[in-house]
Amino acid sequence: MHRLKFVRYPQSEPGSQGVGPHKDSTGLFTFLSQDQVGGLEVLNRSGQWISAPYIEGTFVVNVQQGFEAITGGLCPATTHRVIAPATSTRYSIPFFQAVRLDLTLEFLKEAAVDIVRRIPTQKVANIENVTIPSEFLSPLFSCFGEAQLRNRIISHPDVGRRWYPELYEKYSRQSLS
Ligand SMILES: O=C(O)CCC(=O)C(=O)O
């Protein structure tokens, strides 16, 4: 199921939760419209958080875990986070393209063999060391729906702790790599 979200981040004390480090997990790509307040950050290949500022007339495009899985990890999903705004309210509108919730990694890999074969390979230095693991690529989850639930609970820990305490406990103890 595709999703469009309207997000409001109220002005907060420094250090408050925005969105924790994660890779979007609904499907292939995210298209995000944001205001000029700032706070969205992306992990680059050297392991540094860099800001993804507002650029007039553009969307931010994130590679999601589905695309990472389809390409056998050759196109890693974008690791990103949002720092809660300290001086004003931030608004953003992400659109998440989706894949079927009951899709399995096994099926996806089989279906995508031909696509992956056509992608020119290149050496991607140390990328595994500076990224966070993908639920979609983990054998712990039977289908993408379950992987997605884990991703949402871990990316929004205050919500996870409050509404899904048992799952939050379970998922935060899990090591995916
Ligand atoms: O609000 C933003 O800029 C990003 C939100 C986000 O990363 C998400 O909801 O997955």
Ligand SMILES: [Fe+2]
């Ligand atoms: Fe995200």
